[in-house]
Amino acid sequence: MVAFAGYDMPVQFPSGILAEHRHTRTAASLFDVSHMGQARLPLGAAAALETLLAVDVLDLPPWRQRYAFLTNDAGGILDDLMLARADDHLFVIVNAARKAHDFALLAKHCEARPLADRALLALQGPRAAQAMAGVSAASAALRFMQLGRFRIGSADCLVSRSGYTGEDGFEISLPASEAERIARMFLGQDGVKPAGLGARDSLRLEAGLCLYGHDIDESTTPVEAGLAWAIQRVRRREGARAGGFPGAEVILGQIERGAARTRVGLVPEGRAPLREGEALHDATGRFAGRLTSGGFGATVDGPIGMGYVESALATPDSSLHAVVRGKPRRCRVSALPFVPHRYHRGKP
């Protein structure tokens, strides 16, 4: 056996990743995602943020959040993040590994204040709303991508209806000193169990969501990654505030003309998981791309992956080979997500 890599993180609880994954899709799980970076920015930073982010920041309504990304001059993604507007400030949640980078970049343009004393919990799954109602009835009335400030016990919490599993759920930013007590309140609700980072990863993969540093990074653009939906019309060509963010020429050009490669879902034949980094070949054996995520989808009950392929091959059911331990394994391109999203969008 080779070394079992270094597992310092709460990758799983005793029930194991498969059970935690399935529990999240059928009931509700609580994840501690406090390693992610939280920062508070003044409302007046919106214009400055539009010079960094390829999204509409100025018109973001109060108590709403949106997915966004920081880009570089080549159109590559420096980080993906959640941007929210509270009543009197803006709020961002960035990836743990990019905290230092992002906060330094933001600080050059506005008064970003990292919130090192705030923890972050994610409550995810079809029974999340019921569990939330048991802890904070008012929070449970939120709809997808809405947020609000609520008291849970004596704690001042910023709760959004969002998450990264493809399920309905909530993310709760709260004082670190209250985190354990409130986590136990959630775990005391019917149907809620703890889940680790392993299940979080397999859930987000099944939901077709990108993991920074794997599926997206400085070498991938939002268009290649299939994230152009996050760029509102106002920031696109002909929009009132078109461009003006790093890499706008590249990104807006790709929106119009298409990108040479595209992120796709991949399903291999057989049961062996695909792994990140494996090469993808076309039917003639020519290199056509590379896997950026691979794993086992507990809900689809089989191995799945994501990767980038030449755009001509990025159509569902197009046939490729993943080179696994030197041997080609047939894969088909799959539409994303692998499991339908079940966000609570409320009545139309």
Added chain:
Amino acid sequence: MTQLRMTEDHEWIRIESPDTAAVGITHFAQEQLGDIVFVELPEIGKHLAQGEDAAVIESVKAAAECKAPVSGTVIEVNASLADEPGRVNRDPTGEGWFFKLKLDDAKQVDVLLDESAYQAKLDK
């Protein structure tokens, strides 16, 4: 006859007849790997040298190799793992066995760790 011997790489081997033995991974190994979703077993008839990669184990967390604890020829594989790889988690030294070897030299087994020596290594 049923006593297990272990390797430092967390494989076990159990002598089943004077010149055949079953091989698998230890309870500790399956626990470290987490839920096992796939095991690639060697081909029957293949000769394995001691320490050679014999099987590939894929879990939800990682991929790992199972090496041949001793030299021998593969005479049987546990085909039930194709549909139920979770057997390795449930019963690693029983129905989660990987393959059986016709041993080149049964004496190679004797020098491997016995259960108490293996446990002592884990406890260190």
